[in-house]
Amino acid sequence: MMTSLLTDDLGSTRNLFVDLLAFEIEYEADWIISMRGQEGGRVAAMARTSEFIPEAFRHGARGVVVTFVVDDVDRYFQMAERTGLDVVEPPTDLPYGQRRLLLHDASGALVDISSPVAPLDPAYS
Numbered sequence: 001m002m003t004s005l006l007t008d009d010l011g012s013t014r015n016l017f018v019d020l021l022a023f024e025i026e027y028e029a030d031w032i033i034s035m036r037g038q039e040g041g042r043v044a045a046m047a048r049t050s051e052f053i054p055e056a057f058r059h060g061a062r063g064v065v066v067t068f069v070v071d072d073v074d075r076y077f078q079m080a081e082r083t084g085l086d087v088v089e090p091p092t093d094l095p096y097g098q099r100r101l102l103l104h105d106a107s108g109a110l111v112d113i114s115s116p117v118a119p120l121d122p123a124y125s
Helices: 010-020 073-082
Strands: 003-007 024-028 032-036 042-047 065-069 086-094 098-104 110-116
Touching: 003 010, 010 024, 010 032, 010 042, 010 073, 073 086, 073 098, 073 110
Parallel strands: 003 042, 065 110
Antiparallel strands: 024 032, 032 042, 086 098, 098 110
């Protein structure tokens, strides 16, 4: 299975996945970039205005969250800031036991990069 994100900026979406999340490019053309993660997950960035996307479906992502679980979310935050990614929320400890970084991708998707931590609220233990 592969998730494809329609984007207005192929380069920005590629940089988020390649530079920040260490995905490898499998295929790249002027309208699509197919990438594979180190653990086998796959994602594609597709130009929203491509002739291969029906016009009725060229709108921005709404209600889409792409989540990655990593060992050290703070390291990813430092890299995101260095590379100028759109940080929606810096690393924040959540009551259910995740430390979460939220980024906004050029596709419109919300990218959640999280690390497990001890729950802040005993109700989640």
